[in-house]
Amino acid sequence: MQNNFISSLPCLRVYENGESIDQQDSIIKEERIALYLNGTKILSTMSIPQDQDAHSIGFLLSEGVIESVADIIKVEIVDDGLRVNVDAKINEENLVNLYREKTLTSGCCVGVTGNFEGKIIEKFVASQVRVPIEMIWKTLGYFYEENDLFNQTGCVHKAMLVDAKGEIIQQAFDVGRHNAIDKVVGKARLNHDDLSKSVLFVSxxxxxxxxxxxxxxxxxxxxxxxxxxxxxxxxxxxxxxxxVGFAREGRCNIYTHKSRIIL
Structure with missing residues (x-):
């Protein structure tokens, strides 16, 4: 199925020694996907047409526009995958913030978010979960191995949720790192997975x-x-x-709330 998101296009590969070769290169496809909420178009995203429903739900939950999966009435993918319709009970104030308080994010594909202030950043994750550092090393070992789209194109990000033992909960891919996160949490929330003891790995x-x-x-x-x-x-x-950042080659930097990692 993933091959549907890859094109084979010609290029000229040039080497430092002066050689050059005409060849076919694997190029990732991205599409403009429209999100309609309760019959009204609220935005379009440039992303891989995969897990579009989860992407939409993850984004709306992340922005507080939808406060719970229980508020979702219907989600459907239409127009050859280029449109997602969501019917749901919404938080009108947070929806308005998407238009009123536009903030350009530092994403690789420039993103827009509105709900940077107020109750969203007043949250505190109080989970008491602790995981051994060995689980992080082990998960990193297969996190990058199981990324066929990246291996073929070098052009996608991956997000993966695992439990405290390193067992995969959900994973998702996209050209944008923000999109990949929205997709993976959307899949998890739609599946009613418990994320309070999870670990999010991102590329x-x-x-x-x-x-x-x-x-x-x-x-x-x-x-x-x-x-x-x-x-x-x-x-x-x-x-x-x-x-935890710079997690590579047998090392990592733990910046905050270090007690959750058992060394």
Missing amino acids: GRLSLEMMIKTAMHDIPIVVSRAATTQLAIQSAQKLGITL
């Missing part, structure tokens, strides 16, 4: 809005191979999230 760098998304779903631990920003660390500390 991209960690920034403020990533921590807000994590807190909105009560995820206590986030691990990334990449770097983190100062605001991500500050917000993780305030939100009660254990933030």
Whole structure:
């Protein structure tokens, strides 16, 4: 199924020694996908047309527009996968914030979020879960091995939720790291998975809005191979999230709430 998101296009591969070869390259496809909420189009996203329903629900829950999966009436993917219709009970104030308080995020595909203030960043993840550092090393070992889209194209991010033993809960892929997180939490929430004792592994760098998304779903631990920003660390500390960055090659940096990691 993943091959539906890959095109084979010609390119000229050039080498430093002066050689060049005409060849076919695997290129990821992205599409403009429209999100309609209660019959009204609220935004479009550029993403891989995979798990579009979970992506939409994850985004709306992350922004507080939908407060619970119990508030969802119907979700359907239409128009050859390029439109998602969501009918749900919504928080009108947070929906208005999406338009009133536009903030350009530091995403690889520039994202927009509105709900950076108020009750969303007043959350605190109080989970008492603790995981051994060995689980992190083990999970990192197969996190990157099981990414066929990246192996073929080098152009997608991955997000994966595991439990305290390292067993996979859900995983998702997209060209945008924010999209990948919204997809994986959307899949988990639609499946009624308990995320209060989960660990989120992501392939991209960690920034403020990533921590807000994590807190909105009560995820206590986030691990990334990449770097983190100062605001991500500050917000993780305030939100009660254990933030682990530069997790690679047998080392990692634990920035906040270190007691959750058993060394």
